[in-house]
Amino acid sequence: MTALTCETCPNPIERTGKRGPAPRFCDSCKLDRHNARQRARYTKKGRNNPRPGAQKYRPGWTSPNGQLILVRRIVGDAERAWFECACGGVAKLLHIRNVASGRTKNCAEREWHPDPRMKTGTVSYKLAHRHAARVLGKARNLVCIDTGKPAAELSYRGWCDQERTEPAHSDYAPGAVYCEHPEHYHPRTITAHRQYDRVIRQFSGAKSTGNTLFLAMIAHLVTDADTITTTEVEA
Numbered sequence: 001m002t003a004l005t006c007e008t009c010p011n012p013i014e015r016t017g018k019r020g021p022a023p024r025f026c027d028s029c030k031l032d033r034h035n036a037r038q039r040a041r042y043t044k045k046g047r048n049n050p051r052p053g054a055q056k057y058r059p060g061w062t063s064p065n066g067q068l069i070l071v072r073r074i075v076g077d078a079e080r081a082w083f084e085c086a087c088g089g090v091a092k093l094l095h096i097r098n099v100a101s102g103r104t105k106n107c108a109e110r111e112w113h114p115d116p117r118m119k120t121g122t123v124s125y126k127l128a129h130r131h132a133a134r135v136l137g138k139a140r141n142l143v144c145i146d147t148g149k150p151a152a153e154l155s156y157r158g159w160c161d162q163e164r165t166e167p168a169h170s171d172y173a174p175g176a177v178y179c180e181h182p183e184h185y186h187p188r189t190i191t192a193h194r195q196y197d198r199v200i201r202q203f204s205g206a207k208s209t210g211n212t213l214f215l216a217m218i219a220h221l222v223t224d225a226d227t228i229t230t231t232e233v234e235a
Helices: 027-041 096-101 125-136 190-209 212-222 230-234
Strands: 068-074 077-085 091-095 153-156 185-188
Touching (some): 091 096, 125 185
């Protein structure tokens, strides 16, 4: 019995058609013809671009407001991913759909993004120090600027135009002076921090009484400038 050959390719057909009509095509050609009929029968409708829900979000994708950057996808999780916020490199696990739609705008860390439900966006003493530690690093990993020993705390150096005072009714450092700018903080040991705070309090008293000589002496101690005039200190 002669072997059968496919009509579209030179491959032999293994089946002989003994119990029915002789086959005309091999298995691979038969599958290709079937797929071609299916594509012609069920044409694709709608938009040519992928659906919004089927958008592929890869590392490096930026949210519509430019605040969140996708840094890492999770294997097996198509809904969530790790995003890095522009406020200070905070990485959080967020829902991709919420970020893409604009519902999630930032990392919601309250020391840098005030709660929109609050009437005021005042940053507290504790949150200001937390943000400074996030930018500068933990104090125990730094060296005291005064003694050269391992530091224990971040100390507010003063001389900020937007400094604030912790309310007297606060449970954390009532009456302490601080600001929300990390560049105005220095690492210090606990003893050096307390001594420096005493100097800052004396400076505040001298500024209120107009003691220009003491103001000039404190100015050299607090600022990084080599020379500073009394007029600049009084201003």
